[in-house]
Amino acid sequence: MRFAANLLLILCLQIPLSAQESDMQTLIDTICIQDALFESDELFEICLNGNIRELFKDRRDDASYHPILLTYKLASGKIDSLNIRVKTRGNFRRKRENCKTPPLLLNFDSVQIQSNDLFAGQGKIKLVTPCVDHKYVLREYLIYKVYQLISANSFNVRLVKLCFEDAVKGKMMVDQYSILLENQNILANRLRSQLFKRVNTKPQRTIKQEFLNMAVFQYLIGNTDWSIQYRHNIKLIHIKDKNGLISIPYDFDHAGLVNAPYAKPAEELQMNTVRQRRYRGYCIEDMREFQPTFDLFNSLKADIYAIYTNNFLLEESYLKQTLKYLDEFYQTINNPKMAAKAFQYPCDPRGTGNVVIKGLK
Secondary structure, eight states, X not given: OOHHHHHHHHXXXXXXXXXXXXXXXXXXXXXXXXXXXXXXXXXXXXXXXXXXXXXXXXXXXXXXXXXXXXXXXXXXXXXXXXXXXXXXXXXXXXXXXTOXXXXXXXXXXXXXXXXXXXXTTOOEEEEEOOSSOHHHHHHHHHHHHXXXXXXXXXXXXXXXXXXXXXXXXXOEEEEEEEEEXXXXXXXXXXXXXXXXXXXXXXXXXXXXXXHHHHHHHHHHHTOXXXXXXTTBTEEEEEEXXXXXXXXEEXXXXXXXXXXOTTOOOOGGGOOSOTTSOOOOSOOOOOGGGGHHHHHHHHHTHHHHHHHHHTOTTSOHHHHHHHHHHHHHHHHHHTSHHHHHHHHTGGGOTTSSTTOOOOOOO
8 A cells, every 4th residue: 555545544543633623634534435445455346237228328428327226245245235327438438339338437426325335425436347358457457556656646446346237128247347446536635636627738847757757657558648738648736835737647448558459559659559669758858867767667666566466367378468568668767778769759850759649539
């Protein structure tokens, strides 16, 4: 568990603060309730019951909410259910021609939930569902866990085993790995920050060290499907007393480390495959500025590898490929000539380093 999470847990367990600090206590209590869902990596089961066929058919930009009974079962054996509203969401994965099962938005706003319930305080939660095979969702989940090692400014996630039960047709789809993704407003609240929603913001406006850590991480996982300028698969936050913005990445299904069959690099990047790495930060000619980031990744090497070697859900062939892919990254950052070639790519006027990815929005 990260240091920030440990600190929060200590605060959650403390006796109440003094009256002069009541506002802070209220904030801590709220965050403690909201973090209950994500404080464990324990896999648990969720089932969505309702008119699933109609839910999946409604993939419009202005999709409606549909009444759904959510039932969840923890490893402890506890079973509970909530009547919630659910709608389809997303861009690429929402389109029927791309994914059989669309990603969903679970809405708990109209539900009376006890403060000790797992979903208390959540409001709306994104559910990342399997597009073609749930093994790719598991791979994407592990990338979130890797970034949590890199930065405390990262999304909380929870891996679940998902089933759908169509109350009309009586059909059921079971045992699909899916991801619950922390609400962006709860993320900002937890980090004592504000969401920054302006577009066309230059990457240079972000805090340089935080940005380099994030951009090199994107290179590590082989992800080019992001941009600061259009906030494409990036959330920007501003923390009081911090001079600059912080970029928080999400949505990694087009990363080479996931290697989903539908994932392709943007044509403008002139790349052959998502497994090909391409650094997409801005031009920094002095390689010494990258050294603190390289040092960070080297210090975390054993922990990053352990995320994969300690996961018994992965296929053996994928694990072998992944360890080789990680080896190639570490070979690059620890070889000055290879590192300069890779990370000074945005400085090459003949390359595609300055292409901005807008996304589908």
